[in-house]
Amino acid sequence: MKRVINYSAGPAAIPLEVLEQARDEMLDWNGTGCSVMEVSHRGKEYDALHMETMDLFREVAGLPKDYHVLFCTGGASTQFLMLPMNYLAAGKEADYIVTGNWSKAAVKEAKRYGKITHPANMELEGERFVAIPKQAELKLNPAAEYVHYTSNNTVEGTEWHYIPDVKGKPLVCDMSSDIFSRPLDFSKFSMFYAGAQKNLGPSGVTVVAIRDDFLQKAHDDLPTMMSYKVFKDKFSMHNTPPCFSIYILNLVLKWLKKNGGLEAMGKINEQKQKLLYAAIDESKGFYTGLANPDSRSWMNIDFKLPTPELDEKFVKDAKAAGIVQTKGYRTMGGIRLSAYNAVSLKDVEYTVQFMKDFQAKNA
Numbered sequence: 001m002k003r004v005i006n007y008s009a010g011p012a013a014i015p016l017e018v019l020e021q022a023r024d025e026m027l028d029w030n031g032t033g034c035s036v037m038e039v040s041h042r043g044k045e046y047d048a049l050h051m052e053t054m055d056l057f058r059e060v061a062g063l064p065k066d067y068h069v070l071f072c073t074g075g076a077s078t079q080f081l082m083l084p085m086n087y088l089a090a091g092k093e094a095d096y097i098v099t100g101n102w103s104k105a106a107v108k109e110a111k112r113y114g115k116i117t118h119p120a121n122m123e124l125e126g127e128r129f130v131a132i133p134k135q136a137e138l139k140l141n142p143a144a145e146y147v148h149y150t151s152n153n154t155v156e157g158t159e160w161h162y163i164p165d166v167k168g169k170p171l172v173c174d175m176s177s178d179i180f181s182r183p184l185d186f187s188k189f190s191m192f193y194a195g196a197q198k199n200l201g202p203s204g205v206t207v208v209a210i211r212d213d214f215l216q217k218a219h220d221d222l223p224t225m226m227s228y229k230v231f232k233d234k235f236s237m238h239n240t241p242p243c244f245s246i247y248i249l250n251l252v253l254k255w256l257k258k259n260g261g262l263e264a265m266g267k268i269n270e271q272k273q274k275l276l277y278a279a280i281d282e283s284k285g286f287y288t289g290l291a292n293p294d295s296r297s298w299m300n301i302d303f304k305l306p307t308p309e310l311d312e313k314f315v316k317d318a319k320a321a322g323i324v325q326t327k328g329y330r331t332m333g334g335i336r337l338s339a340y341n342a343v344s345l346k347d348v349e350y351t352v353q354f355m356k357d358f359q360a361k362n363a
């Protein structure tokens, strides 16, 4: 068996220790004589795991008591419609800051439910995004019910390095691709959410954290599975939750805790991105970063080589060296290295050496 260095943008690498524990427990989980996929979600074993996972999430985030943790399904993409469905209506407005392809996808759904305004729209000609707006550039709509933004732009390789001040409006954030990559004051958000498959575990569960005052303002008359209030009241068990995904999320959260939590993770991720961007910036133009330097993502490192042929050769040679899923997003071209939490500093050091060797051979 051979494990590779995996830069997949999502579903992404999961810590090896987590996979090993899941393997060891596959046939007999927790003394039940079955896997976690084969027990009732109403039974006491699963119930304990479910509630523990909510508490672990709260603990790792350092969330104050007045936040509810919800386990939704349908990916982050379903939050794009669930959020406006719960808060907008004819005549209501919301602010959406547009910094990339996923922010646009959120806007597309929100427009079905109310009037959408943009404090900033960073799109350039040719559907390109290279930068995050500065605080002073944000033009907030006083009539907005909430302000939504995307903390890390998975495709474009840009990331917010500050939390916007939205003048007391409820702040909502799609953190799918950088959640728990470093410490953050989560109490600044009325709601944040993330599909698990980038930094938290496998696809299938989307974690939503919502502050009670914001939850209370949600509409009541909604389809059951679209209602935040139902998810909260039923502890995300109105229907069968994605038990296996929540189980892996539980193990990933314990792995995070054991390895020093967000403080430690932030230090490692800071070093990882420094090494990767240094390899780009010190390559004398052989590698070119795609995002503006002050807006660069720590998670998704996008760059290109002098020609598309060399991009292709890079992907191929990297694979031969045990470094996989390095191809850039189809609309971006080039290379994308998604260095989420499960990609170690050692993996990155090996990759940087590969980049230097590749340049020496091909420049």
Ligand SMILES: *Cc1c(COP(=O)(O)O)cnc(C)c1O
Pocket: 010, 074, 075, 076, 077, 078, 102, 150, 152, 153, 154, 174, 175, 176, 177, 195, 196, 198
């Ligand atoms: C991957 C991603 C999504 C989409 O997530 P799904 O779970 O596939 O719906 C949304 N937003 C961001 C920032 C992402 O990276």
